[in-house]
Amino acid sequence: MKRKGRSVILSLVLLVSGFLISFSYQQTKSEPEMVQLNDSQWEKEYFYQQQLLDMEERNKELRDELKSKREDIQGYEKEWADREQVVVDFVERKKKLQMLAGEIPIQGEGVQVTLSDAAYIPEEDQANQYIVHESHIHKVLNELLSAGAKAVAINGQRYMKDSYIACTGPVITVDGVQHPAPFVISAIGDSDVLSSSLKLTRGVLDQLGNENVEVKITEEQRIEMDARLSTEG
Template identity: 45%
Template structure:
């Protein structure tokens, strides 16, 4: 037993530096403390990484929510504009429809007047071509607007307007004018009906909101 114990002590002493038992125990304690601290640091790093991932996810979610709210705000603004609730300004076109020249002794006046169906053709073509807002002689139109012809005047939502009729539309001037000027399109049809037709592009058209809106 004594011989065995002596060998064991020799083996243990081989793994220890030339220090006292007290110093060795202190070194082991410090080493174990360092190992525990490193383990704790790794756990804290892992926890920090998880929290950073959570923060990143929350930021993405907030960003998506902000984008949704922004889109909703844009949609609401477009809806208000479509309803004529807000004043709008932008590029677009102005189309003027004027009664044609005629000889009252020989011609039927009705064949030279601008009628509601002429105005309808222009307005519908503008909306189809992407116009964001349209007005007749400065009066905004909505999806519920109605136009009635009464001799030399037309009535828009109960308000009478004499000729000439200026139809203003906000939208891409190139697209709107190209659509109106198509061969065999709206312009040609109106000219064939003896209507004097003019179109001009405008870099700044201002349309007021509907009265009482």
């Protein structure tokens, strides 16, 4: 009987021991394995890590270089745009100067002043006192230019600051070109200002009327003038 009891106890001990050994083995399999690297593998791992660090550093350098190049390009674009604007401004200024110098045609709003000989000449007076003279034309020209006229023409011929006017009887000569009466003086500029300047009390209009010159002033929305006549040849 004692022998049978010992056998049962021994069997139970063996069963428990087997269970513990099996449980420990399963736990060992479920845990992550530690990777053991030899010297050659460590060298390769270090080499790849260094390569990766070098590539990241190079990428950073390239990004900085790209940013710098973009800033340079933006600077060049701004410089070119500024230069282009300078050229545009220069061309526009040159064009305005050419217009003022009479080298190219010009157009714009303004006024037209027509000077005519008197329609009636008393028998007892001299006819020379009732016709338009160069002094009358100069009065109108000076007033228009003082009022800001950008361009002036006499019977369609551009008048410049260095032009000369001569009077020969009923004919006016402008830079060697003869013009018969009536004389139409055109001026490009602010039509209201130009017209008001001529009509001032005791101004040009009143003076010409007192000197027996018939005057007609009209404001025009568009006046076209040709370039100055060439005196060469």
